[in-house]
Amino acid sequence: MGALTGFLFNRGYAATLRETIVVATGMFLVVAGAFLLLAFEGLLCIVMMLPIGMVVGLLGALMGRSIALWGRQALPPAISAMLRLPIFVAIEPAHMTGLSSTKFSRRW
Numbered sequence: 001m002g003a004l005t006g007f008l009f010n011r012g013y014a015a016t017l018r019e020t021i022v023v024a025t026g027m028f029l030v031v032a033g034a035f036l037l038l039a040f041e042g043l044l045c046i047v048m049m050l051p052i053g054m055v056v057g058l059l060g061a062l063m064g065r066s067i068a069l070w071g072r073q074a075l076p077p078a079i080s081a082m083l084r085l086p087i088f089v090a091i092e093p094a095h096m097t098g099l100s101s102t103k104f105s106r107r108w
Helices: 002-012 017-037 043-070 075-090
Strands: none
Touching: 002 017, 002 043, 002 075, 017 043, 043 075
């Protein structure tokens, strides 16, 4: 989300680093508020998630900004990089992320 926000915000014009951070932070706060209002998450969960999510999200926003600024010379490769990012996240092996699709059964 941060990478896409940074990319889309900087695609139109070269925003400053501060503007990119402010927009990405606002986006995360709006999404956290929507999760709270729609009762997807509780307040405590959102408060625990925000510090870690903001750091990772702001790094993504900076990456998206870099791709957008680099893409001013070559827009098709920049858009290609942004489209490939979610695909690479989706195909990442489960054992690398610590997630496993193995279901454990309880024996009585």
